[in-house]
Amino acid sequence: MTASALPAAGAAPATPLPALSALAGQASNVPLTRVSLAYIEARFKLYLRFGEPARTLRLDRWRRCAVFLPRAMFCRVRWEANDYGTIRWQLMVMQAATPLDDMQRIPGVRPAARLLLHAEGENAVRAVLERIDGIEGQGIAAIDVSSAYWRTLGNCLAARLALPEYTAERHAAWLAGRALP
Template identity: 70%
Template sequence: MAAVVPSPFASLVDHEGLTRVSLAYVAHRLNLYLRFGEPAYYVQHDRWRRMAAFRPAAMFCRIRWEANDYGTVRWQLMVMQACTSLDAAQRIPGVRPGARLLLHADGEQQVRATLSCIDAIEALNIVLTDTSPAYWRTLGNRLAAHLPLPDYTAARHAAWLAGRALS
């Protein structure tokens, strides 16, 4: 578990080179949280807001749920990879300075389908942050094209780890 840094001491922590992700919770209105990822540290701003900081190349998943008086108005899931200042990164609201967007699911159906894929990977006892970035890109493209979603198997994961070890 990452250390929680109290807000008054946030300036003492080295922010250089880290990707900062804003998180929030307002009961029955907004829930912006991490589904997976291993932050270097957290900063608790107040009861509702906090910030997670990720080292370069770290993978994480942020979910955004919003509602109004009539029900849910937004479901969003993004799988991202933190970048260095030299990498090409996309500007994403609440992610500073930006990140490499691997998967973007918008709407209840796409988010639920992605969450079931995430649950299936966890059922294989695979750490989600070690999953192949190419799988998340493929999953996002299949979601956008309304095609059948690919399975992430133990064999695919072993091949990814072997390739990563060689490079």
């Protein structure tokens, strides 16, 4: 070990990194969901299409980690390519959960999340992205959309049925139902 790698005599010890809950501005007992994100030019993109993380940590030049509070809704898109073109399209709409909720283990999501919609393949992902654009075009934030709609959309994709539109009336009904005790 060289002298430059040793701590200076009398120097204060390094302070430990703060907990993720402290970085997110929350109490230490709040269960947080961590989502891995990455970007490698022309090869790999793992990014959020929508969602409001409590905090985003930059790990290095290519990787980030988004931290979500319980009940937060988010959409993660995965795109992969090789020398011959695109090899994988994937879109998942998820909801961060508490330890008492039902959750699914998903690679890159720690500890887990509630999976509302899973689309695989270019056509399915493009169809869902069009629905998300349509929702946002109506002035509705995608994170405020009913979780039942995302499940319905996923089921229609799996059954190869026509995908339902998310209307302002459906959104108003969702908000009214959520306001009830």
